[in-house]
Amino acid sequence: MVKKIVITVIAVIAAVAAYTFIVETEEDKVKKQFERVAELAEKEAGETNLAMANKSRQIGAMVTDPVTVTIPEYHASGSYPRQEITRRMAMGRTRFKQLSLEFFDLSVTIIDDTSADARVTAQVTGKKLNNQPFEGTHELRCRLNKVEDEWLFNQVEVVDVLEK
Amino acid sequence: MKNNHPLKTFFFPSLTTGFLLRLAVIAALAVVLFTYVLIPFKINGQSMEPTYQNGRMNFCWRPAYLFSPPGRHDIVAVRFAGRHIMLLKRVVGLEGDTVEFRDGDLFINREKLAEPYVRYPCNWNLAPRTVKKGNIYVVGDNRDVPIHTHDFGQTPIKRVLGAPLW
Numbered sequence: 001m002v003k004k005i006v007i008t009v010i011a012v013i014a015a016v017a018a019y020t021f022i023v024e025t026e027e028d029k030v031k032k033q034f035e036r037v038a039e040l041a042e043k044e045a046g047e048t049n050l051a052m053a054n055k056s057r058q059i060g061a062m063v064t065d066p067v068t069v070t071i072p073e074y075h076a077s078g079s080y081p082r083q084e085i086t087r088r089m090a091m092g093r094t095r096f097k098q099l100s101l102e103f104f105d106l107s108v109t110i111i112d113d114t115s116a117d118a119r120v121t122a123q124v125t126g127k128k129l130n131n132q133p134f135e136g137t138h139e140l141r142c143r144l145n146k147v148e149d150e151w152l153f154n155q156v157e158v159v160d161v162l163e164k
Numbered sequence: 165m166k167n168n169h170p171l172k173t174f175f176f177p178s179l180t181t182g183f184l185l186r187l188a189v190i191a192a193l194a195v196v197l198f199t200y201v202l203i204p205f206k207i208n209g210q211s212m213e214p215t216y217q218n219g220r221m222n223f224c225w226r227p228a229y230l231f232s233p234p235g236r237h238d239i240v241a242v243r244f245a246g247r248h249i250m251l252l253k254r255v256v257g258l259e260g261d262t263v264e265f266r267d268g269d270l271f272i273n274r275e276k277l278a279e280p281y282v283r284y285p286c287n288w289n290l291a292p293r294t295v296k297k298g299n300i301y302v303v304g305d306n307r308d309v310p311i312h313t314h315d316f317g318q319t320p321i322k323r324v325l326g327a328p329l330w
Contacts, residue, residue: 104244104245104246104248104249105244105245105246105247105248105249106245107245107246119245120245121244121245121246121248121249123249135209137244137249138244139244139245140245159245160317161242161244161251161319161323162242162251162253162302162315162316162317162318162319163317163318163319164290164293164316164317
């Protein structure tokens with residue numbers, strides 16, 4: 001009897017683990033988009049112009065057209081077309097020799113079938129062109145919209161954790 | 165021949181059900197303790213020098229402000245989206261206070277605040293501003309940097325995760 005109970009418990013745990021591992025939820029899909037952004041933002045020293053353009057284009061393809069970006073620290077808020085995001089990404093990358101982006105404490109709330117909210121801490125580290133180390137940490141609040149089965153960034157807001 | 169030397173028994177205990185159970189309980193308690201009560205962190209940056217040196221380890225004591233809000237001069241850990249990255253800062257202003265910097269001196273409600281923990285020179289100037297309801301005003305101890313490169317300002321008290329253990 002005890003043996004049967006143990007086997008049943010192990011089987012249930014294995015089934016739940018397998019289900020969690022195999023089935024990709026919408027939340028997982030949103031999280032994967034952040035992983036993808038982090039991958040694309042990565043820049044190694046000596047990155048070619050072609051690689052830079054390719055990565056910037058891919059990041060541009062991950063936002064809706066247009067996308068709203070809000071940065072209270074610089075009193076900047078606006079709606080930008082996808083092309084503009086691609087252009088700014090490429091321009092931004094040229095200012096750095098090395099770049100690395102990491103996301104921490106990502107929490108995702110699926111609002112409905114086509115929209116999701118995410119909160120995350122983003123940490124950018126790298127080296128400027130003059131080899132000076134660079135580091136910036138910001139909390140981001142994002143809204144993602146599901147377009148043709150893909151979660152795209154529709155709003156990105158930098159949260160003012162400390163307001164001078 | 166069986167060797168029952170106490171040291172050997174201590175380091176290599178028999179894997180009995182009781183031992184495994186105790187091990188599981190201790191592991192579970194350690195996870196809870198170091199995830200929710202005493203969060204270990206490494207200081208990354210010079211903003212709190214000389215009080216806290218870059219690269220040192222410490223723990224964030226979560227229950228520090230469970231029953232009372234942070235007070236002036238307290239050092240607090242301010243969270244971003246979660247617990248993985250925090251800012252270590254000193255509370256200088258409380259809700260309703262007016263905070264101002266004049267030639268490097270900090271004025272609270274138009275009176276100069278004595279800050280023995282600030283050891284490095286500072287030349288900051290910042291127009292007076294009022295700390296909003298439910299907020300505190302935090303600054304690092306190391307102000308020997310341009311004002312625009314130092315992270316400081318007011319933040320909601322609910323963002324305070326706790327205080328450093330030492």
